[in-house]
Amino acid sequence: MNKVDVEWDLLTAEGVTRKERFTSDDPVSELDGPVLAKGCDQVCIDCEAKLVAGVKPTHSLANHLWIGELPWQLKDLTWAEKMMIAKVRHNRCVVRVASGRGKLVANAIMFATPIRKVYDTLPISRDELSEVLAFVFLGSAKPTDAEFVRTPxxxxxxxxxDALDWLKLNHRDYTALEISIANLNDLPEAGIPCGVDWKQTEEGESNLVPEAMSID
Structure with missing residues (x-):
């Protein structure tokens, strides 16, 4: 990008970026210089034309599209773990996992709620979680711990x-969040956070859930 003769100050914006904080004593500050993706060393033709004309590209990260690099604390989370750290909830969900022929097949059914819920404390209690999340396991035998590990x-x-600690330090919408140690300690160290409704199926029965299959 050094070969492109443009005014890079067009990609400098206040209130868009944020340096990662590691402790509550670290100040809240922004990244220096143009707002670019980490490792970015090329520019597309459309954006180059805009920059040459002295106009900020519509889809530039400087137009409040910057989200930063995904930290390890938010990587490789399971679906349920993502639900545990979500600050806003606008649906209820039934997750069904079917076991058969050595495979697991899962699908989720969402039910919209008329009023969204914004949480000031996370994670929510297991009692409240049971009101918005249900888990149904279909199989010829009761699910084992090894099977639970493979489910969402x-x-x-x-x-x-770890995820909540990082969000509280680095996400502006989580700044005032209260992290409930009691609710955290009530979660399994590694397991299923809600009740499991086991529905027994016949040995060798297909693990395909009819409602999850597309219809031509």
Missing amino acids: MFVRRQRVK
Whole structure:
């Protein structure tokens, strides 16, 4: 990009970026220089034309599209772990996992709620979680711990804590969040955070859930 003769100050914007904080004592500050993706060394033809004309590109990160690099605390979270750290909830969900022929097949059914819920404390209690999340397991035998690990409902307590700690330090919408140690300690160290409704099926029965299959 050094070969492109443009005014890079067009990609400098206040209130868009934020340096990662590691402790509550670290100041809240922005990244220096143009707002660019980490490692970016090329510019597309459309954006180059805009910059040459002295106009900020519509889809530039400087137009409040910057989200930063994904930290390890938010990587590789299970579906249930993501639900545990979500500050806003606008639906209820039933997750069904079917076991058969050595495979697991999962699908989720969402039910919209008329009023969205914004949480000031996370994670929510297991009692409240049971009101918005249900888990149904279909199989010829009761699910084992090894099978639970393979489902999207598996939760690791430490991963939930690490994610919430990072969000509270670095996400403006989580600044005032209260992290409930009691609710955290009530989560399994590694397991399913809600009740499991086991529906027994016949040995060798297909694990395909009819409602999850497309219809031509």
